Amino acid sequence: xxxxxxxxxxxxxxxxxxxxxxxxxxxxxxxxxxxxxxxxxxxxxxxxxxxxxxxxxxxxxxxxxxxxxxxxxxxxxxxxxxxxxxxxxxxxxxxxxxxxxxxxxxxxxxxxxxxxxxxxxxxxxxxxxxxxxxxxxxxxxxxxxxxxxxxxxxxxxxxxxxxxxxxxxxxxxxxxxxxxxxxxxxxxxxxxxxxxxxxxxxxxxxxxxxxxxxxxxxxxxxxxxxxxxxxxxxxxxxxxxxxxxxxxxxxxxxxxxxx
Numbered sequence: 001x002x003x004x005x006x007x008x009x010x011x012x013x014x015x016x017x018x019x020x021x022x023x024x025x026x027x028x029x030x031x032x033x034x035x036x037x038x039x040x041x042x043x044x045x046x047x048x049x050x051x052x053x054x055x056x057x058x059x060x061x062x063x064x065x066x067x068x069x070x071x072x073x074x075x076x077x078x079x080x081x082x083x084x085x086x087x088x089x090x091x092x093x094x095x096x097x098x099x100x101x102x103x104x105x106x107x108x109x110x111x112x113x114x115x116x117x118x119x120x121x122x123x124x125x126x127x128x129x130x131x132x133x134x135x136x137x138x139x140x141x142x143x144x145x146x147x148x149x150x151x152x153x154x155x156x157x158x159x160x161x162x163x164x165x166x167x168x169x170x171x172x173x174x175x176x177x178x179x180x181x182x183x184x185x186x187x188x189x190x191x192x193x194x195x196x197x198x199x200x201x202x203x204x205x206x207x208x209x210x211x212x213x214x215x216x217x218x219x220x221x222x223x224x225x226x227x228x229x230x231x232x233x234x235x236x237x238x239x240x241x242x243x244x245x246x247x248x249x250x251x252x253x254x255x256x257x258x259x
Contacts (some may be wrong), residue, residue: 005167026195028060029067029097032255033239037224038246041153041195045245046185048159048222050200050212055230056237057199058084061157064251065196066093069116070109074152077135078119079128081161085119096258118151125162125177132184139192150195154185158199160213167215175217182221198222212242219243235259 025039034040041047041064062085062145065076077083094113095106104112117182122128135151141151147237156162164179166174189196200218203212212225219225230236240252 010117022045026064028064029093030060030063030255030257032237033060033252034225036226036239036251036255037243037244037251041197041210042150042224043193043195044189045223046189046196046198046221047224047226048198048200048212049201049226049228050242051211051228051230052202055228056257057156057169057228059089060090060228061092061155061197061199062086063257064153065117065155066090066113067097068153069113070094070097071114072116074116074150076117076153076155077151078117079122079131079156080119081128081156081158081196083121084123084157085116087119090114090117094160095257122156122162125166125181127164128156128181129184132181132188136184136188138189138190139194151192154188154194156196156198158201160200163218164201177238178214178218182218186221202227231256 025034025037025041026043027034027040027258037047042214044215048135051057061098062079062190065078067148090113091110094110094166097109122129122131135154139150159181162179166177185198186198188194201213212227222243223245225241226239228237228239231238233259236254237257238252238254241247241249
C-alpha cells in the first residue's frame with residue numbers, strides 16, 4: 001500500500017492496473033522521442049524536457065501541440081512564458097504531416113488543428129496559478145457535462161522562467177510556491193488524465209558541465225525527464241533519459257527537428 005501525491009492510497013493491484021490499463025500516450029510526432037518514451041507523453045504524468053539554449057526544447061513543444069491537435073486527440077493548452085509560441089511554425093508542422101495520418105483536406109486539417117490549440121501568455125508565477133485554476137474548473141465542468149474534446153495536453157514553455165525568479169529572490173515563500181505549483185500540475189495530470197509537458201533550462205554544474213535548473217526540490221517533480229542536445233549546425237538532436245518511471249536512465253536516441 002502506498003500514498004500518492006494527491007493523498008490517495010494505492011495497493012499493488014491498483015498500481016499495476018493504472019500502469020497497464022488506465023494511462024495512454026500522446027505521441028509528439030518526433031519518431032526518436034516517441035520511440036525512446038515507449039509511445040510518447042504519458043497521460044497522467046509530468047514530462048520535463050531540459051537542455052541548453054537553442055537545443056530544440058520549444059520545437060518539441062510546438063511539434064507535440066501540432067501533432068496532437070491535427071490527429072484529433074483532444075485540445076492542447078499551450079502556456080507561453082517567453083514569447084516563443086509561433087503560429088506559423090504550428091501551421092508548417094501541421095501542413096507537413098503525412099495525409100495518411102489525417103484523412104481530410106489540408107486546409108480543413110489546418111483550421112481544425114489551429115482551433116484546438118489554446119495559447120495563453122503567462123509571465124509570472126501568480127498568473128500561472130490563475131490560469132491553472134481556470135483550467136481545472138474547465139476540466140471539471142467538461143467532466144460533469146461529458147464533453148468529448150477536452151484538453152488532453154498541457155504545455156508550459158518554460159516552467160523555469162517562472163520559477164527561477166522566485167527561488168532565493170525577493171519572495172521568501174518561493175520554494176513553497178514552487179512545491180504548490182508542482183502539486184497542482186501532478187493533480188491536474190492524475191485526476192484529468194492529462195499529459196503535462198514542461199521545459200526547463202540548464203545551469204552550470206561546475207567544471208564546464210551543465211545540469212537542469214530549479215534544484216533538488218524540483219528534481220523529484222517530473223515523472224519523466226529528458227535532456228536534449230542539438231548537433232552543431234544541424235537539425236539532428238539527441239534525447240537522453242535522465243529519469244523515467246519504467247526504464248533505466250542514460251538511454252539516448254537521435255531525432256530530427258524539422259527545419
